[in-house]
Amino acid sequence: MPFRHFIIFFLFFLLGTTNGFAQNDLIIRKITFSGNDSLSRESLLKQMNTKPPSFSKKISFWNKRMRFSSFTFEEDILKLKKYYLKSGFLKSVISYHLKPTSNGKKLDIAIKIKEGSAVLTGKVLLNIPKNGNGQPYLDSLKKLVQLKTKHRFRDEDVIATEKMIYDNFSSKGYPYIRVITDITLSPDKLSANVTYSILPGHKSYVGAMKLEGDSLISRSYINKKIKLKQNEIFTQTQLERTQEKLFDLGLFQYVTIRASMDSVENNRIPIHIQVKELPRWSLRTGLGYGTEDRLRVSLLLKRLNFLGGGRSLTFKGQHSHFIPLNIETKFIQPQLWSKNMDFILNPFFSRELEESYEVDRWGTSLTLQKVFSKKKSAYISYTYGQDKVNLKEASLSINTDQIAELNNTKSGVTLGYNSRATNKLFSPSTGWKFGTMATYMGLGFKSQFHYYKFILELAGFYPLGKEVVLAGKMKVGTIEPTQGDSQTPIEDRFLLGGALSLRGWGRHQISPINEGGNKVGGNSMLENSLELRFPLFGIFSGVTFMDMGNVWSDPWEFDPRSFNYDAGLGLRVKTPVGPVRLDFATPILGEKFNLQFFITIGHAF
Known part of the structure; x- marks a missing residue:
């Protein structure tokens, strides 16, 4: 039966x-x-x-x-x-x-x-017609069978083995494979024999390829990005990868790749590729509000296929309360020297306001970025720029003998690496994220400061139940002068507090202070956060959290005894661009109650 x-x-x-x-x-x-x-x-x-x-x-x-x-x-x-x-x-x-x-x-x-006694798997047979296609693969296939003799018989193992056979033969160029599964049950002996009759069909190859579509991008450029080659072994996986690679160029509104399975000649399957180009020019504007940024205004102008070859040019302008002006241009040359290696030229200007100082930054950076996968990338960047720092009157006691150095030239290199293994981009429920950055400033060109700066950040997400997630973050950083310099630039030091760090304090309120009581930033920082995220109803979810950390004056100074602590509650509202976040927090453990409120976009980490 x-x-x-x-x-x-x-x-x-x-x-x-x-x-x-x-x-x-x-x-x-x-x-x-x-x-x-x-x-x-x-x-x-x-x-x-x-x-x-x-x-x-x-x-x-x-x-x-x-x-x-x-x-x-x-x-x-x-x-x-x-x-x-x-x-x-x-x-x-x-x-x-x-x-x-x-x-x-x-x-x-x-x-x-x-439960009673379980049915055990008896014989598992894989049959391919003698002298038929695929016979050489039979021995290696048997090693991959998930059904094991004398193990408990499960339907899901039968189905998984059937899928394995399909996938294995399809990856070897047999898209017309058929598998007939027969199960013979012996209730008295409590055993089940399984026979898979495999009909691979003919081995197939990539046939003629036809490129169609509405695109001004040169056919030669597109053809260079198509990794399929005529007469190579046909696999559906290769078609999907080619489609993904073309779409990831960021030049097309859609890319479809279709195999004409009903038009096979001499075991060659014709391939039809159709593309539709994105508009050459695009303009995006944004308007928003957050308790820290207050009114936010942004503009992004983008030109695709600038000068041909898939290059792009973007102009970006932003305004918010603490960064009243941020302007940058990016020229991106894709596929420089090697696959997924981009060259980025990035001139910039920004004006930043802090409690103790204001700084105007301008310069340019040259970056080589290597994308290993959608979740892993690394970069090396050279930056040349000038910072003009204006101390607020109450902060003049910072180091009056070195005020001339506040307006300085910087030249240096940065190495960075980012990786994530999360299941979602905006609201992950499992996995981890890792990022690190190391900078050295003082490479010629009259660079007035010599220092290195190191930052490492790690976040993890662990599911505790249906939509209940325990999330944690650790971030550490240090900056240290070199070549006999006595101090680091005030505008590059660490400050904590606010919507993205210790939420029991206002933005950048955690900092060492000078003789005048002004916040001048520190050369070491360490912060940790722990959140319990849980659903409420509909698009609403809740968070309870605790943050801890501090900023210290000296490099490599990390003293847990001087940690600041806060705790709070939050509300998240799901939107297509990430959750809208509302957080209430106050300092705890010996600190006075002082409720802080933040509203912004995205999780704290």
Whole structure:
């Protein structure tokens, strides 16, 4: 008897005992399982629509709790039986006990399972017609089979092995492969034999390629980016990678690659590539508000395929309260010297306002950026520029004998690396992010300051339950003068506090101070944050968090005994461009209560 028919038979024959239903509409308080030695509680709950309240549901008392429905619960019991059958347990018995609480408003559900003996996998056979295509691959294929003799028989292993066979042959140029799976069940012996009959079809190759579409970008440039070669082995994976690479050039509105599977000649499959170019000129403007930036205004003008060859030119202008003017131009030359190696020329000017000083920065940077994948990149950048620093009157005690050096020329190089292994870009629930940057200033051109600066940042995300995430961040940095210099430039030192660091203080309020009581920045910093993120309802989610850290005057000075601490609560509103963030925080552990409020876009990390 085929195994799937046997499952249907047992669903109606092996119904577990019940002991009556409690009154409908009681609030479900908890669900417990016993006897489930082989299958986890979490996997069993995934099969059910009747659910116990999650952690986030328990703390969000304003949300409606799930109420018991006898009809839904009957369906759940059948689903559990079917799940056990698929997992190799033909004679499992499921019973339950429904117990209302003493006040008669809530319900506890206890589910008892007698798993019985499991069906074991017997023989696993892979058959390819003799002298047929693919025969040489048979031995290597057998090593990849996920079904193991004398192991518990599971439907998902049968399906996974079938998919493995398809994928393995498709990657070797057999897109027309067929697999016929036959399962022979022996209920008395509690064993199942599985036979896969593999019909690979003919080995196929890439045929003639035709490029079509609405694009002024030269055909020769596009053809250079197409990695498919005529007469090479045909694989769907190669088509998908080529489509992704063309789209990642940032020049096209869409890219489609289609294989004409019904027009094969001499085992050659014709390929049709169609592209539609993005507008050459684009203009984006932005207007927003945040408690730190206050009114934000931005403008981005972009020219694609500037001077041909996929090059681009952008002009960006921004205004906010603390950075009243930021102007930069970027010229990007893609694919310089090697694959995914971009050259970036970036002239810039900015005016920045801090509590103790103002600084005008202008200059240019030359960057080589290597993109290893969508989640990993590295760069090396040379920067030449001049900083004009104006101390506010109350800050003149900073070092009056060296005020002339406040207006300075800088020349230096920066190395950076960024990597992430998160499941989402805006609101990750699992994985980690890592970034580091090392700068050395003082490379000729009358550079007046000589120092190195190092920053490292690491963030991790760990799921605790459905949509409940524990997130943590550590950031450390130091800056140290070299070549006999006595100090570092005030405009490049560290300041903490605000929406992106210690949220119990205002923007850049954590800093060493000079004799006049002015915040002059420090040469070492360390900060840590811990957040518990949980859903509320709809597009709203909540956060409770704690931050700690400090800024110290000397390089490499990290003293946990002098940490500042804060704690707070936050609200997140999901939007297409990332969450809108509202945070309330106050200093704790010996500090006076001083509530800070921040509203901005994006998580703190």
